[in-house]
Each structure stands twice: as C-alpha cells, then as structure tokens.
Amino acid sequence: MTSPTALTHQLEKLDGRSYAGYKSLKGDYVFAKFTLTLAHIQGDPFAAPSRVSLFVSHDHSQWPQNYWHDQTRRVVLADFLHRQISHVIPQIQQQRGSGKSGCLMAAPTSQAVLARTAVQVTPDGIEVRLGVGLPAFGRRIAGQAARELLTEDLPQLVRAVHYRPQYQPAVERHITTVEDANALRAQLSEQHLVAFIANGALLPRESGVDPLPLSTAVPFKAPSSLEVTLNTPHAGDITGLGIPAGVTLIVGGGYHGKSTVLKAIAHGVYNHIPGDGRDRVVADGTTVKIRAEDGRSVTGVDISPFIDRLPQGISTTTFSTPNASGSTSQAANIVEAIEAGTKVLLIDEDTAATNLMIRDRNMQALIAKEKEPITPFIDKVRQLYSDHGISTILVMGGSGDYFEVADHVIALDNYIAHDVTAQAKAIAVDYPCDRNAEGGQHFGTLTQRQIQLPSFDTGRKPAKVKTHSLTTLAIGQADIDLRGIEQLIEPNQVKAIAHAILIWQQQNRSHPLHDLLDDIMTWVDRQDFDALTPYPMADLSEFRRHELAAIINRLRSLRVILDR
Secondary structure (H helix, E strand, O other), X not given: OEOHHHHHHHHHHHOOOXXXXXXXXXXXXXXXXXXXXXXXXXXXXXXXXXXEEEEEEHHHHOOOHHHOOOHHHHHHHHHHHHHHHHHHHHHHOOOOOOOOOOOEEOOOOOOEOOOEOOEEEOOOEEEEEEEEOOOEEOOEEOHHHHHHHHHHHHHHHHHHHOOOHHHHHHHHHHHHHHHHHHHHHHHHOOOOEEEEEEOOOOOOEOOOOOOOEXXXXXXXXXXXXXXXXXXXXXXXXXXXXXXXXXXXXXXXXXXXXXXXXXXXXXXXXXXXXXXXOOOOEEEOOOOEEEOOOOOOOEEEEOOOOOEOOOHHHOOOOOEEEOOOOHHHHXXXXXXXXXXXXXXXXXXXXXXXXXXXHOOOHHHHHHOOHHHOOEOOHHHOHHHHHHHHOOEEEEEOOOOHHHHHOOOEEEEEEOOEEEEOHHHHHHHHHHOOOOOOOOOOOOOOOOOOOEEEOOOOOEOOEOOOEEEEOOOEEEEOOEEEEOOOOOOOOOHHHHHHHHHHHHHHHOOOOEEEHHHHHHHHHHHHHOOOHHHHOOOOOOOOEOOOHXXXXXXXXXXXXXXXXXXX
C-alpha cells in the first residue's frame, strides 16, 4: 500500500507523459480516513472511465451500529448513501482536460431500494465504487489536475458517506419505510392476500419517463368491504386494500386507473424510497406480470394446457419457435413464470392476446372446438388456483364473461376503488355467458425443463455485455429483446443478470432450470455480486429470479435437453 504523498510524487513525475503512464498508479493508497484503490486504468481519456473504489471503516465513518447491524439495514444505508453521493458529484466534479477527464460517475438509481455494487455497507465498513476520468490534455497526462482529482475531490466525496447528525431524520425514514414495507409483505400469506395497497398511496406517475408521483394524483382509498389492517414496526397499524388470493378482476372505464393499479402491484415486489407514493404498496414477492410478446423465441415449453393439436401435428408439449405469435408467446410466458416459482400472475387485457383470453359462445358456435387448438385463459384461471394455488389479478374492461370465474371484482371510477363483486355476480346470473368450458377439468401437470446455457464466447476474448436502457440486452453476438419483461426497473439489473449467465455458461453442462435459478440467486441473496462477474464492478443491481428466468428463456440459442 502507498501513501497519498507518494501518489502526489508519482503524479508529478507522470505530468506530460503518455497517457499509458497512468497504468503505473494501479494499486491501493491509504489516506488518513479511507483507502483509495485504483483497480483499473482506462486506456485513453476518451475510453470508459477508470474503476476506482473508496473504503471507509466504520470507525472512520462514525455511523452508529444501529444503522448497519443487519443485512436489511446495510442495504438501506447503502441506498441512502448512494443517493447522497449522486447528489454531491455534480457539485464537486470539474472538466479537467480532454474527453472524460475529471468526470466522476456513480451508477444510477431508481425509485426502488436495492442492493447495488456502487455503494456497499458491510460489517467492516463502507465501500464506494466509481468511474473516474483521469485527466489529460490530448493524450498526455495532466498530473496537477489528476492530483487535485484524486487527493482533493475524492476525499471531499468520501465526507458524504460519513455520519452527520443532519442525516439522521432522512436515513431513519429510509430505514423505517423499508422495514415497514417488509413487514406488510410478510403478512400477506398469513392473511391469505397476494397484494396490499395502503390508503393514501399515490399510484400515478408524472409520465411514462418520469417515475415521480403525479403531483395531482388522487390518493388511493380502499372500498370498506375489502379493507384490511396490517401491523408495521414503525408506523403501527396501516389500513388499505387487501387483494385476496384467488381470481380478482380490476374493471372500469378507460383512463380511470385500472392499468395504473396493476403497474403499482407489479412494482410492489420491490421496496420504494420514502415519498415515492408506492412505499406502502406491496405484492407477493413471486408476482409476475404477463403479456403477449409477438416475435419472441420459445424453447421446449409445454404450452399444452392452453394450446394443443396444432396443424401439421406440431407438438405443444415441448413447443419451440423462433417467432412466437401473441397467443403462443403469452401461453409460454405463463408456463415459464410458473416454472420459475410464481404464485401470482398479473394480466392486463391491453397487452394480452385476445384469442388466448376469451372464446365467447358465438365464436364457439361458429368454430367447433376440434378446429380450435387454443383453450382460453378464462377456462384455466380457476384451475390454476384450485390445482396449484396460483392466483391471478386481471385488468378487464371488455369481457364480462370473466365475472363467472372471479372471486372478487374491483371497479375503478376516476381512480376511486369500489367493490362491485355482488353486482358483477348478479349480472352473471341474469346474463349468463352460456359458453362451454374447454380444456378439461384440471390445469395439468407442471413440468421442469433441463436446460443448457449457450456459449457466448468467441475466440480468446470473453463475450461483452451491452445494455440499452430496459429494452435490449446484447451478450456477445446474441441480442435479447427485454420489452416484454415489465418488472425490470434498472438497466444495471440487466447487466448483473447477463454477467451471471456468462459465469454459469462456463460450466458447459445442463441444469434443471429451477436448480440453476436457485444456484444463481444464492449468490444474489448473499449480495456477493463479485462472484457473478470476472472482476468487481460498480454498476450492478440486485435482481429477482423471475427476471433472471425471463432473460434465460429469451435466449435464442438456449437448449432444452429432452428425456430419451
């Protein structure tokens, strides 16, 4: 290890030399109250910034142990400090030369509280990982500017992670918000609920690209017949809408808030920061949002509960296609979600395949069942619950046939929720749909596939990972369309998943998919992200097994090993 004084002397000697001379700085430097590690030096001032880490022991950070004594609080404190650092960086960084010279880069955050590699709190201390643009003029080292950056700017940034009395109210709110949300989620199963929306929650967002709560949003209010009260360790009793296990419809006119409620439930698998408006909206942690996804790749999925007897004798018990239709993609998405362990499905008719959702009596009269390979979801939704304990929440504005299979019907009127179950059931009695149930008396057997991950490496260099927001992932030459995976919330979740896949593909063997997910998630649950990557990275975020499975299932070169 080297002292800051020695670092200063090295930079003085390097001043004006070729940029490659910076590589001699790689290593650890012990400052009075932190350790600076230059882990990787960029090749030139226009390349990706150098990887730098800062480590502050708890003795120096002065954070009381109460704020980091367990894993939950360590994640929350890290999230809080990450946001503090992101706020401070624009105030201290300066353009100090060519290209990225002088830039400080912390990974972006979202409205969710997640474990991330950018800032990590451990029992030993606080580690901050950054991208740092080492200064240059042209491709010559700017030694004086580098000294100011590394020995003045970074120590100033370190002070942002030290305990300050003025931080106390905000960080305690951060902690209590997350611990209360965890408590709410933990009570769902024992209360036979799949989701909870607290009274007063603000569900609408400012826009499709602005995740902040809408300033004019109507606070949510549960109908009294479906109100439940759950207990939290900090806020005490909280009352709101408890959505019971089973089949629940969310109905109402267009633009009255149906899809907004469903999206809030979908994101209720995550904890949110204070003030998000959805910080007391929670869902069963296995909840998966399902949609139709024309054109996606499907490999070896048993979609026979929904689609059977295809023309030309195409098998649907191990169905594969490089270009799925709306109905086959949605059927595959449902079966894959079940295979990954979901207990709650969310479906919005706006993004569903109509022919998979309903086949009314008029169509049954016109097209005989022996000519129709699709068994509609309306005939399987109750079987999913009765046979396998899998609940469904559906946004439905166009088909009242679902009244007959629903346990509860909630109407949204100008964002106000009403329990209309009795009215819907009465309508179903007065105006029966008179359709014939299709597809048999049971959902069918749930299968587990044996899969082998493809190899992405070409030649001597490992495959590169590239992400484009939440829409596209490239691993080597393989492009994966992510638009159908709606519960991804940070691009760095995608990056973490891609690197996990790259690590496991090196085993070059087949796995039961469920076991593969278990193996990878063991490391995520431990927050040992460095085990998932070839070197410590600053821009990875925690992810769920369900999004991991969804990305694996969209690999076009995925192999499914069939029993002989």
